[in-house]
Amino acid sequence: MNDMINLSRRSFIKSTALVAGGLVVAFSIPQAKRFMGVANAAEAMPLPAPNAFLRIGADDSITVMLAHSEMGQGVWTTLPMLIADELDADWSKVKVEHAPAAPAYIHTAYGIQITGGSSTTWSEFDRYRQAGALTRALLLQAAAKQWNVPVAGLRTENGAVINGKKKLTYGQLVETASQLETPTSVTLKKPEQWKFIGKATKRLDSAEKINGTAKFGQDVQFDGLKVAMVARSPVFGTKLKSVDDSAARQVPGVIKVVKVPTGVAVIAEYYWAAKQGREALKLAWDLDGHDKPDSAALLKQYQALAQQPGVQAAKAGDIASASKQAKHTITAEYVLPYLSHAPMEPLNCAVKISDQGCDIWTGTQMQTTDQAAAAKILGLKPDQVKIHTQFLGGGFGRRANPRADFVSEAVEVAKAAGLPVKTVWSREDDVKGGFYRPMFVHRATVALDQQGKPLAWQQTLVGQSIIKGTPFEGVMIKDGIDATSVEGVADSPYVKGTANHQVHLHSVQSDVPVLWWRSVGHSHSGFVMESLIDELAHASKQDPLAYRRQLLKDHPRHLAALNLAADKAGWGKPLPSGVFRGIAVHESFGSYVAQVAEVSVKEGEVKVHRVVVAIDCGLAVNPDGVKAQMESSVAYALGAALSSEISFKDGQVVQSNFHDYQVLRMKDMPKVDVHIVASKEKMGGVGEPGVPPLAPAVANAVFAATGKRIRRLPIGDQLA
Amino acid sequence: MKLNINGKETDLNVSDDMPILWAIRDVAGMTGTKFGCGMAQCGACTVHLDGQAIRSCVTPVSAAVGKKITTIEAMQEDKVGQAVQAAWQQIDVVQCGYCQSGQIMSATSLLKQNPTPSDADIDAAMSGNICRCGTYQRIRTAIHEAAAKLA
Numbered sequence: 001m002n003d004m005i006n007l008s009r010r011s012f013i014k015s016t017a018l019v020a021g022g023l024v025v026a027f028s029i030p031q032a033k034r035f036m037g038v039a040n041a042a043e044a045m046p047l048p049a050p051n052a053f054l055r056i057g058a059d060d061s062i063t064v065m066l067a068h069s070e071m072g073q074g075v076w077t078t079l080p081m082l083i084a085d086e087l088d089a090d091w092s093k094v095k096v097e098h099a100p101a102a103p104a105y106i107h108t109a110y111g112i113q114i115t116g117g118s119s120t121t122w123s124e125f126d127r128y129r130q131a132g133a134l135t136r137a138l139l140l141q142a143a144a145k146q147w148n149v150p151v152a153g154l155r156t157e158n159g160a161v162i163n164g165k166k167k168l169t170y171g172q173l174v175e176t177a178s179q180l181e182t183p184t185s186v187t188l189k190k191p192e193q194w195k196f197i198g199k200a201t202k203r204l205d206s207a208e209k210i211n212g213t214a215k216f217g218q219d220v221q222f223d224g225l226k227v228a229m230v231a232r233s234p235v236f237g238t239k240l241k242s243v244d245d246s247a248a249r250q251v252p253g254v255i256k257v258v259k260v261p262t263g264v265a266v267i268a269e270y271y272w273a274a275k276q277g278r279e280a281l282k283l284a285w286d287l288d289g290h291d292k293p294d295s296a297a298l299l300k301q302y303q304a305l306a307q308q309p310g311v312q313a314a315k316a317g318d319i320a321s322a323s324k325q326a327k328h329t330i331t332a333e334y335v336l337p338y339l340s341h342a343p344m345e346p347l348n349c350a351v352k353i354s355d356q357g358c359d360i361w362t363g364t365q366m367q368t369t370d371q372a373a374a375a376k377i378l379g380l381k382p383d384q385v386k387i388h389t390q391f392l393g394g395g396f397g398r399r400a401n402p403r404a405d406f407v408s409e410a411v412e413v414a415k416a417a418g419l420p421v422k423t424v425w426s427r428e429d430d431v432k433g434g435f436y437r438p439m440f441v442h443r444a445t446v447a448l449d450q451q452g453k454p455l456a457w458q459q460t461l462v463g464q465s466i467i468k469g470t471p472f473e474g475v476m477i478k479d480g481i482d483a484t485s486v487e488g489v490a491d492s493p494y495v496k497g498t499a500n501h502q503v504h505l506h507s508v509q510s511d512v513p514v515l516w517w518r519s520v521g522h523s524h525s526g527f528v529m530e531s532l533i534d535e536l537a538h539a540s541k542q543d544p545l546a547y548r549r550q551l552l553k554d555h556p557r558h559l560a561a562l563n564l565a566a567d568k569a570g571w572g573k574p575l576p577s578g579v580f581r582g583i584a585v586h587e588s589f590g591s592y593v594a595q596v597a598e599v600s601v602k603e604g605e606v607k608v609h610r611v612v613v614a615i616d617c618g619l620a621v622n623p624d625g626v627k628a629q630m631e632s633s634v635a636y637a638l639g640a641a642l643s644s645e646i647s648f649k650d651g652q653v654v655q656s657n658f659h660d661y662q663v664l665r666m667k668d669m670p671k672v673d674v675h676i677v678a679s680k681e682k683m684g685g686v687g688e689p690g691v692p693p694l695a696p697a698v699a700n701a702v703f704a705a706t707g708k709r710i711r712r713l714p715i716g717d718q719l720a
Numbered sequence: 721m722k723l724n725i726n727g728k729e730t731d732l733n734v735s736d737d738m739p740i741l742w743a744i745r746d747v748a749g750m751t752g753t754k755f756g757c758g759m760a761q762c763g764a765c766t767v768h769l770d771g772q773a774i775r776s777c778v779t780p781v782s783a784a785v786g787k788k789i790t791t792i793e794a795m796q797e798d799k800v801g802q803a804v805q806a807a808w809q810q811i812d813v814v815q816c817g818y819c820q821s822g823q824i825m826s827a828t829s830l831l832k833q834n835p836t837p838s839d840a841d842i843d844a845a846m847s848g849n850i851c852r853c854g855t856y857q858r859i860r861t862a863i864h865e866a867a868a869k870l871a
Contacts, residue, residue: 072816072853202812209817210808212752212792216818219751227746252735270746271755272738344756344764344818344852393754393818394852427757624812628858632815635854658761658850667843669856 118685292651345393452540526692590684633690
């Protein structure tokens with residue numbers, strides 16, 4: 001402990017108390033403000049114990065502990081920037097580690113340790129700065145003590161305390177600082193004093209990710225660690241009837257075959273042996289009489305439901321009487337498929353059970369639920385389960401499962417095998433393994449007046465709830481409405497700005513496992529709302545940009561993003577022959593993103609040439625990181641819009657790998673120009689808000705190019 | 721079985737049909753080369769076999785006997801590999817990073833065959849490498865940057 005600053009435990013204990021007793025299953029989310037983009041959630045938190053968030057070594061190294069997981073979004077760089085500014089750190093000395101699963105690292109707004117909801121930067125903005133500032137104050141006190149001078153005459157710069165011409169590096173002060181009491185208050189710097197915050201900063205994880213040394217969960221290896229693959233049911237919700245593993249056991253390298261709740265696990269020395277062993281299993285599943293989802297039948301069922309009243313999610317005025325004044329009435333039905341997250345790194349989780357507890361190595365977005373689930377399976381206390389978070393080879397929500405599916409299964413495998421085991425998924429397992437963005441059908445009827453202004457807006461949504469049956473049900477489902485199903489519709493400025501409106505929801509029951517997928521409900525609602533608005537603009541013969549400006553005139557942040565994107569794209573100015581524009585703007589996770597897509601359609605093929613993005617996320621802590629996330633969102637959303645779809649036939653998932661679950665490739669990547677609105681507004685997220693406007697911007701451009709309205713995703717061969 | 725990995729003769733106890741990917745990762749313990757799809761669809765497993773970019777997830781070790789396997793771990797000693805890695809850092813290409821070993825191996829192979837690739841050349845050479853974080857625009861820029869540095 002000599003090289004660590006050992007601070008008062010007071011605030012640590014206080015924050016521990018927040019979750020004491022309730023950690024295992026009662027995931028109370030005291031400030032479940034996920035949908036409001038709360039920027040100041042940390043205000044109510046006690047000052048952090050700085051040693052939970054950073055360690056200073058005698059060698060001057062500054063190790064920042066990440067309470068959140070790095071999955072590409074850049075928090076490995078952004079959170080250290082927050083500390084570095086307040087600490088006056090030497091940036092070249094900064095190292096980063098994922099924090100363990102522990103109460104000190106619970107999300108300042110959600111009450112569990114989680115990376116999701118595009119919330120890391122805003123939710124840690126105060127806590128990480130405070131940790132830096134508290135540590136700096138301590139180091140100043142330590143220097144004052146060593147020099148026997150008042151603190152007031154000292155300053156800090158680039159990793160050292162300075163007194164006139166004398167200098168002590170932070171590493172030289174660690175010993176003294178560790179004897180001191182933590183300050184009880186601290187003053188944070190003013191924005192004009194920031195050296196890092198707001199400046200484009202290169203990633204700290206770049207070097208190890210380009211030379212092959214970065215460790216992902218998949219890369220965890222140690223003596224005695226075996227590899228398992230699990231044979232799972234081909235139809236969700238069905239059980240194993242019988243297994244003949246005699247041939248599997250003969251495969252060289254196969255060690256054991258064990259039953260687990262999700263199926264049959266083949267444990268082997270290597271992946272290749274586990275795979276061959278699994279292929280040699282003879283399995284029978286109890287499929288008789290079980291519901292077998294079929295995409296064509298589901299579509300009919302959803303379409304029928306969309307024409308019936310559901311549970312009311314929003315209501316104002318009187319739709320029926322207002323509709324009588326209508327000049328035009330537009331009715332449209334939109335269909336969106338199940339989607340797989342398909343992160344590049346297939347799921348995996350290494351588990352070692354010992355007399356003392358359990359160690360888990362994995363890439364996860366939700367340590368608390370994984371820890372609780374593992375503890376429950378093993379009859380341990382949560383703190384006996386150590387989670388070693390590795391780099392995530394993509395998350396997009398798939399690695400944030402409240403049901404802890406892949407971690408629970410890996411724990412079951414290690415428990416049944418009696419060996420340390422890394423359970424790995426193939427790509428086929430991932431594509432067929434469920435936890436999809438749910439399929440949705442929206443049906444909307446909008447009545448317009450003479451000027452094209454909506455008089456009445458009725459919309460019904462049909463789709464599975466991603467929250468039902470999870471520990472979040474209590475706080476995220478109110479009066480039968482899963483807030484994530486209707487976000488982007490029930491709170492849409494267009495709907496709320498229409499005096500007479502009504503939003504209904506049918507939450508369909510199914511055994512198909514569903515989960516949040518980058519931008520959650522906004523991944524479908526953004527497409528529907530911004531396509532519908534385009535329909536309304538055309539029905540009332542107005543320019544789509546001008547029409548939106550009129551409806552959003554009381555929404556300055558929407559307008560700022562919309563106007564910046566339109567301006568930078570040269571809206572209204574000529575384009576090369578055959579190229580057409582579409583526009584969309586959508587708020588999600590506290591940020592406002594507008595996009596203009598430039599598209600041509602030739603022989604039924606959609607080509608997106610350029611996407612101009614404007615985002616108002618409040619303060620952009622790392623502007624280049626914001627740009628990277630906008631580029632990423634365009635690519636992720638464009639692949640889905642053009643070609644991704646999970647479908648069912650006779651109860652089974654049709655797709656299996658990247659040849660039939662198609663995602664965006666280099667040849668289809670448009671040029672992406674990103675512009676950040678200079679904004680002093682509340683901070684929002686950046687990981688997800690770039691996703692929702694992309695599909696409608698492209699589809700609206702397709703309409704401009706062809707006159708065909710895309711009301712079903714993916715676009716696929718609809719234009720052929 | 722004797723395999724030449726990054727210039728070293730390595731004796732690995734593997735069956736003929738084991739894909740090079742798993743021999744490198746699970747048996748030789750070199751984890752820089754990644755598993756993404758297992759059917760040559762995503763390019764995460766790209767290595768060079770006698771200088772040619774191949775998908776190691778579908779190429780059995782028997783095909784590598786008497787040939788030279790080069791992986792991401794050796795790119796720092798390769799002039800073109802170095803330039804590509806430097807450009808990747810300069811442009812800040814990576815996000816989650818999982819696909820980047822494969823991207824760099826494909827890009828290095830491209831630049832060795834075509835020192836001045838156009839965007840169309842890049843699209844053709846790199847479309848077998850999927851990046852779910854969508855770093856494609858920066859990859860394109862970084863390849864041009866590396867090409868310029870090498871010229």
